[in-house]
Amino acid sequence: MASFGKTLFAAVFGILYLVAGIVMILATVIPYLAELTGPYLIPSDPAAGFVHCVVGLVFLSACQRLGEGTANGHAFLYVGMALALIFGIIALLSLLAQGTEILLLSEGESWDPVQLLVPMVYLALVPAIGLYAWGREFIGNLTGA
Amino acid sequence: MKKTIRIALAGNPNVGKSTIFNALTGSRQHVGNWPGVTVEKKSGWVKYQDYEIEVVDLPGTYSLTAYSVDEVVARDYIIDEKPDVVIHVVDATNFERNLYLTTQLMELGVPLVMALNMSDMAEKAGTAINRASMKKFFEIPVVRTVGSRAEGLEELLRTAVQEAETSPHHEHAIGYGDAIERTISGLVTALGNDPALAARYPPRWLAIRLLEGDDNAKGKLSGSPAQAHVLALLNTPDLAETEAAMADRRYEVIAALLPQVCTTCVKEMNSSDLIDRVITNRYLGIPIFLALMWGAFQLTFAVAAPFMAAIDALFGYCAGLLASGTVEPAWLGSLLGDGIIGGVGSVIIFLPNIFILLFILSLLEDSGYLARAAFVMDRLMYAIGLPGKSFIPMLIGLGCNVPAIMATRTIEDKNDRLITILINPFMSCGARLPVFVLLAGIFFTADAGTMVFFLYLLGIAVAIGSAWLFRKTILPGKPAPFLMEMPPYRLPTLATSVRHMWDRGSMYIRKAGGIILTGAVIVWFLASFPYGVEYGSAESYAGMLGHLLQPIFAPLGFDWKIAVALLFGFIAKEIVVGSLGILYGAGEDEGTLAAALLADPSFGPVTAFALMVFVLLYMPCIAALAVIKKETGSWKWTLFSVGYGITVAYILALIIVHIAPVIIGRI
Amino acid sequence: MTGTMPLSFLSPGTEATVVDVRADGGLLRRLVAMGIYSSSRVTVVCSDRGSLIITVAGTRYALSKGMAMKILVGGYTHETPEQLTGERAS
Numbered sequence: 001m002a003s004f005g006k007t008l009f010a011a012v013f014g015i016l017y018l019v020a021g022i023v024m025i026l027a028t029v030i031p032y033l034a035e036l037t038g039p040y041l042i043p044s045d046p047a048a049g050f051v052h053c054v055v056g057l058v059f060l061s062a063c064q065r066l067g068e069g070t071a072n073g074h075a076f077l078y079v080g081m082a083l084a085l086i087f088g089i090i091a092l093l094s095l096l097a098q099g100t101e102i103l104l105l106s107e108g109e110s111w112d113p114v115q116l117l118v119p120m121v122y123l124a125l126v127p128a129i130g131l132y133a134w135g136r137e138f139i140g141n142l143t144g145a
Numbered sequence: 146m147k148k149t150i151r152i153a154l155a156g157n158p159n160v161g162k163s164t165i166f167n168a169l170t171g172s173r174q175h176v177g178n179w180p181g182v183t184v185e186k187k188s189g190w191v192k193y194q195d196y197e198i199e200v201v202d203l204p205g206t207y208s209l210t211a212y213s214v215d216e217v218v219a220r221d222y223i224i225d226e227k228p229d230v231v232i233h234v235v236d237a238t239n240f241e242r243n244l245y246l247t248t249q250l251m252e253l254g255v256p257l258v259m260a261l262n263m264s265d266m267a268e269k270a271g272t273a274i275n276r277a278s279m280k281k282f283f284e285i286p287v288v289r290t291v292g293s294r295a296e297g298l299e300e301l302l303r304t305a306v307q308e309a310e311t312s313p314h315h316e317h318a319i320g321y322g323d324a325i326e327r328t329i330s331g332l333v334t335a336l337g338n339d340p341a342l343a344a345r346y347p348p349r350w351l352a353i354r355l356l357e358g359d360d361n362a363k364g365k366l367s368g369s370p371a372q373a374h375v376l377a378l379l380n381t382p383d384l385a386e387t388e389a390a391m392a393d394r395r396y397e398v399i400a401a402l403l404p405q406v407c408t409t410c411v412k413e414m415n416s417s418d419l420i421d422r423v424i425t426n427r428y429l430g431i432p433i434f435l436a437l438m439w440g441a442f443q444l445t446f447a448v449a450a451p452f453m454a455a456i457d458a459l460f461g462y463c464a465g466l467l468a469s470g471t472v473e474p475a476w477l478g479s480l481l482g483d484g485i486i487g488g489v490g491s492v493i494i495f496l497p498n499i500f501i502l503l504f505i506l507s508l509l510e511d512s513g514y515l516a517r518a519a520f521v522m523d524r525l526m527y528a529i530g531l532p533g534k535s536f537i538p539m540l541i542g543l544g545c546n547v548p549a550i551m552a553t554r555t556i557e558d559k560n561d562r563l564i565t566i567l568i569n570p571f572m573s574c575g576a577r578l579p580v581f582v583l584l585a586g587i588f589f590t591a592d593a594g595t596m597v598f599f600l601y602l603l604g605i606a607v608a609i610g611s612a613w614l615f616r617k618t619i620l621p622g623k624p625a626p627f628l629m630e631m632p633p634y635r636l637p638t639l640a641t642s643v644r645h646m647w648d649r650g651s652m653y654i655r656k657a658g659g660i661i662l663t664g665a666v667i668v669w670f671l672a673s674f675p676y677g678v679e680y681g682s683a684e685s686y687a688g689m690l691g692h693l694l695q696p697i698f699a700p701l702g703f704d705w706k707i708a709v710a711l712l713f714g715f716i717a718k719e720i721v722v723g724s725l726g727i728l729y730g731a732g733e734d735e736g737t738l739a740a741a742l743l744a745d746p747s748f749g750p751v752t753a754f755a756l757m758v759f760v761l762l763y764m765p766c767i768a769a770l771a772v773i774k775k776e777t778g779s780w781k782w783t784l785f786s787v788g789y790g791i792t793v794a795y796i797l798a799l800i801i802v803h804i805a806p807v808i809i810g811r812i
Numbered sequence: 813m814t815g816t817m818p819l820s821f822l823s824p825g826t827e828a829t830v831v832d833v834r835a836d837g838g839l840l841r842r843l844v845a846m847g848i849y850s851s852s853r854v855t856v857v858c859s860d861r862g863s864l865i866i867t868v869a870g871t872r873y874a875l876s877k878g879m880a881m882k883i884l885v886g887g888y889t890h891e892t893p894e895q896l897t898g899e900r901a902s
Contacts (some may be wrong), residue, residue: 057432210841417856
């Protein structure tokens with residue numbers, strides 16, 4: 001039977017990602033909402049919001065299956081963590097590239113490292129650790145690692 | 146004494162054949178085409194001791210029947226060219242499946258060496274293959290290799306050379322049972338009546354192929370004196386059963402030998418299978434795919450941006466140098482500055498974009514994910530009349546149409562392939578981006594991003610609509626059912642993905658180097674002469690050409706300058722921007738061009754929109770057309786894609802020009 | 813369980829033996845060369861409304877529903893839950 005810890009993990013991050021995603025999508029149509037969440041470092045970006053929702057749903061599926069004890073729970077969890085990590089890296093690289101361009105090539109515009117803190121990046125930190133801690137063997141099983 | 150030996154690499158797809166080929170030949174390789182067909186031929190050279198060895202990489206095939214062009218090419222090479230030895234590359238982690246091809250290669254009677262590739266992964270999984278037993282039962286020497294680490298290659302070459310030098314052709318016969326063997330003997334005797342045929346094709350092999358209903362083999366009989374007799378012998382009611390019995394027999398042999406040759410060859414459910422449960426899940430499969438696609442494009446545009454800005458600055462600096470009149474004579478300075486830098490610059494600047502996208506696609510492909518994506522999208526693709534396999538070329542088309550159309554080679558069904566090729570040009574390639582970015586940036590400012598995104602969607606929509614239309618009218622039928630091998634998930638190696646990116650991206654560079662440079666010079670020429678005219682004015686040849694074409698484009702609101710730019714866009718779509726720059730007298734400076742366009746009273750947002758749509762759709766550029774002709778082998782379809790593209794572009798642009806003002810007026 | 817049914821109706825984790833392949837010509841030969849022929853054992857990895865991913869002779873293939881309907885199987889056994897998870901649940 002899957003551990004309670006993993007089920008809880010999946011539940012928590014499922015909800016976090018899903019909520020972040022929904023907020024990001026809604027913020028594009030409801031300006032009031034955007035002002036509200038801005039300080040919480042949640043930008044309004046419908047496409048990225050969609051991506052957050054997808055990751056959230058994968059985690060929630062993992063949670064459901066782990067709870068039921070059916071076979072695929074672990075798979076959903078590890079894939080969810082891998083997706084979180086992948087998108088975290090994508091967001092980080094994109095923002096760093098943006099920062100580089102501003103710092104090196106445009107004069108006058110300022111760039112603050114705090115711009116790196118978007119949900120796609122900070123929400124991914126813990127799942128990344130989780131992937132290393134719990135999922136190493138699973139990933140190692142892939143032929144060709 | 147230097148000797149030349151010819152080696153062919155044969156094997157199933159996905160066994161690492163190309164990796165071994167690259168490791169052996171390094172840079173001494175050449176990619177061309179097999180004559181008469183559109184299959185790629187890779188050959189190269191490697192030196193081993195006193196030998197100069199020519200290595201030919203045959204297409205990956207599951208068997209040597211004639212289900213696809215690949216298989217015919219592979220076996221025709223072995224029969225006609227008679228290489229000195231064939232290296233059969235086998236995936237040690239999938240050993241059993243590979244043996245089917247082994248039995249067929251053995252029947253060809255050519256000296257064989259087996260390269261047991263991916264041995265590292267097999268050993269990790271606990272598979273042990275007894276090479277001594279292989280040699281005993283199959284009479285084939287087996288060499289352990291790990292292509293990705295270039296292990297075992299020396300032994301491989303040594304063994305291959307040894308086999309080439311020493312062993313005569315011996316036919317390892319699989320006995321097919323008395324009844325069938327009698328039939329085979331009869332056929333062999335009949336074939337013997339034509340000595341030329343018998344000398345060209347091993348009689349027993351040909352007999353077996355004929356019994357298995359191989360049409361290509363039957364074709365080899367035409368014109369032979371033995372044909373009538375042979376066909377008579379084949380004309381028995383039990384032929385289908387014979388064919389099935391022979392396949393059964395092959396597998397019987399494999400099954401009997403397998404336990405003695407390989408221990409623990411059985412696979413258990415592993416991580417790849419479990420991951421597939423998530424990736425191909427009926428509800429999450431497509432969303433996951435869309436999310437990853439977003440990631441790919443997001444990363445591409447974001448990371449490319451600093452590079453593009455840097456290149457832009459560099460080109461601007463060079464253009465500035467040339468403009469200050471430091472080059473004599475003046476026309477050379479103009480050629481270099483306005484013509485070449487202006488024309489080619491707008492191409493080079495998008496290289497980072499294209500290469501990064503291709504790199505990411507290569508990563509997705511090498512990790513094994515892309516095959517799953519094709520599977521997940523198959524149901525949707527089927528609904529529009531395309532096979533799931535069409536999906537990957539369409540994706541590549543978003544980078545550049547040229548490698549995308551070449552990637553359709555994996556689609557076996559002729560009609561499926563043709564439709565995929567014909568709709569590919571509607572996928573907005575990297576070349577059209579300069580036009581969109583320029584015009585959207587000028588006329589739609591804040592909404593520019595949305596505009597470009599919309600254009601991409603429009604391209605995809607037109608592609609899908611066209612596929613549906615073709616299925617209903619000119620190319621009816623259903624797409625071939627989806628059947629594709631899913632390689633195991635693996636963490637892609639940087640080197641391999643970079644290599645794949647380079648293979649595809651270098652096609653684009655060659656296009657930039659060759660066609661676009663030539664095109665840019667032609668544009669410059671037409672804009673500069675007759676001698677003495679103002680550069681890019683109405684009096685130049687370019688201007689005259691434009692006025693000639695103007696009536697055609699008048700309904701769309703395009704004036705002669707746009708007409709000329711579109712004409713030059715035929716050479717390569719990137720040139721459209723450069724041409725506009727020249728004709729509006731703005732040269733390389735985008736700021737000046739922007740101002741010039743805005744100042745032109747006949748050029749408003751609606752015109753810009755219509756123009757962008759026209760450029761998106763109007764026809765494949767020369768490079769793409771060349772590939773279409775090569776891959777379809779037919780002028781008819783190539784010209785059709787030109788005509789169809791122009792028609793669709795014209796109609797949609799016309800609709801926009803008439804409807805958009807009405808809608809804007811209402812808002 | 814006995815009886816013959818198209819491959820597309822099997823659920824994930826089921827192992828079965830191919831009884832008949834209802835294809836002809838080139839398609840049949842391709843399937844045979846890939847290892848899908850009478851008496852071969854196949855295992856279903858994933859299944860979704862008829863389209864499948866299966867393992868045969870150690871190789872993984874994806875098939876659309878149309879393709880899977882052409883392959884008739886019998887003699888199926890279901891995997892045990894332990895075999896399904898592929899790892900010890902912790």
